[in-house]
Amino acid sequence: MEYHSDRFKEASLLIFRNDKLVAVFPMNAVGNTVISHQGLTYGGLLFGTNVKFNHVLAIFRAVLKHLSESKITTLGLKVLPDIYASFPNDELKYLMFILQAKLERRDVLSVIPLSEVVKRSKDRKEGTKRGVKNGLVVKEETQMEGFWKSLLEVNLQQKYKTKPVHSLEEIQLLKSRFPKNIRQFNVYYKNRLVAGTTIFETEHVAHSQYISGNNENNTLGSLDFLHSYLIDTVFKDKKYFDFGISNENAGKNINSGLLYWKEGFGARTVTQDFYSIQTNKYTLLDAVLL
Template sequence: MKCVAYQAETQQLWDEWVASARTPLFFFKRNFMEYHADRFQDASLMFYEDDKLVAVFPASRRDNELISHGGLTFGGMLFSNKARADTVLAVFDALLEHARGMGCERIIYKTIPYIFADQGAQEDLYALTRMGATLVRRDLSSVIHLDNRPKLSKGRKWLIARAAKLGLQATVSSDWEAFHALLSEALQRHGAAPVHSAQELSLLQSRFTQNIELKTTWHEGRLIAGAVLFHFGQVTHTQYLATNDEGKEMGALDALIETCIRESEARGAKYFSFGISTENGGRTLNSGLINQKENFGARGMVLDFYEISIN
């Protein structure tokens, strides 16, 4: 088993591998990972057995740490459908040796939630345990299993009905500037800011037109709610949701989310993901935020971070 650093000349091979992996997520492709290359020191790795590619690892480096890429919410080792347990274990052994050779003292590994896998893909968790990895962080996310969705709460139904009476409709949009302004205003109340700029969102959408979608709701010429959706085949994920006081009162965001859920179901998706509701490295649960998601029928799913001590 041989481990080598990713090089630009292997971009096509990398992207083709991602597309055929058990976890074929578009944001592991280089045109997504490298839009913020100035913020992260890329340290992605490729693994070969008898000169045949068997795995890739989207990663970045920070001081003496090798990290499942710091610019992505999650992202572990990517294997093909043909990979078996012995191969996975050999890849992790090679990862450890390579990281040691880089002078790293630890590896931070972010696992990929089960809903994003096309088939069984948790051999990496066994490999981590065998290596003595420690669970250092666990975030709580929320997901709807669309084939077995709990009923909407009464309050949510009322707000959706209110929006319908007011004639509010969610439509596909490309007005990233207007949405970003709405999102920034909403996050500012909580002392936060969007991870992406409006220009970055527009750039990424132009690169992944089938995977990134902006849905907005307007009232009398004013934007009152919006959602950025990431489409991952069987999963639709809400990357950003935003509304203002006017939109809240009118039920605009509630109706928009319900529209997105139903459209995802019609598209053939199996899961609708809302993302995490935890803060402070997973130690604090934002009860109000997760309650909103649970009112739509979402239930818990964890995002785990493991630390492998190399020394």
């Protein structure tokens, strides 16, 4: 994460048990609050599959006690969506209940379970057929510049007056470090770049982190064609395909057009929760185990 260390005040923790590392908690500080690292899409308390419930409880209590004694009053926790876990890990959701944590935000992810036969809408099928008819070609690229400069940055600026979370230089750096996990797929019409997506790939999930097409998208069917190809061919052996969130306004609103497009592929809702916890409430965990 050091590539954007200038943006965040580092506050990550390592948790040990008898000199053995048992958990890590990526965090950054904002005043007297620490937050699940804002430089990470997903995160929270990370631990291995051999860590049982009572150990998670003890770990989280130790974290809260340490923060409280360090004059940190609030912990902002970003809970890992279930589809990204390699093992059941809802311990923290239960601890949020015990700690009387406040649910600050809940995002909606649109996810396809790839092990199931999922029906697509008429619109998505027709869009894919237009892509075939127009002779579109999907290519996996090693360079991100074409997509970033000619499509992604232009569209985000025109539609939302914003920029991608990652600059071109940052995403190129990350791709050089994680070439098997960050993949770029572009769509070409008569050798001209018309659409693309940047995929963040984990063990079980292919996540479309950035999606963009030019103003010919509806005519050519480029984004429908691209994602049908990725879902049916490239990532068909994954457990899930994640289109990411359609939320705006800190989770309080949903872009209905974007959601409609994603659900047309058969995607349905998985949520990601964000909690705030008063660190001095760590003693509430003492009475959980009988």
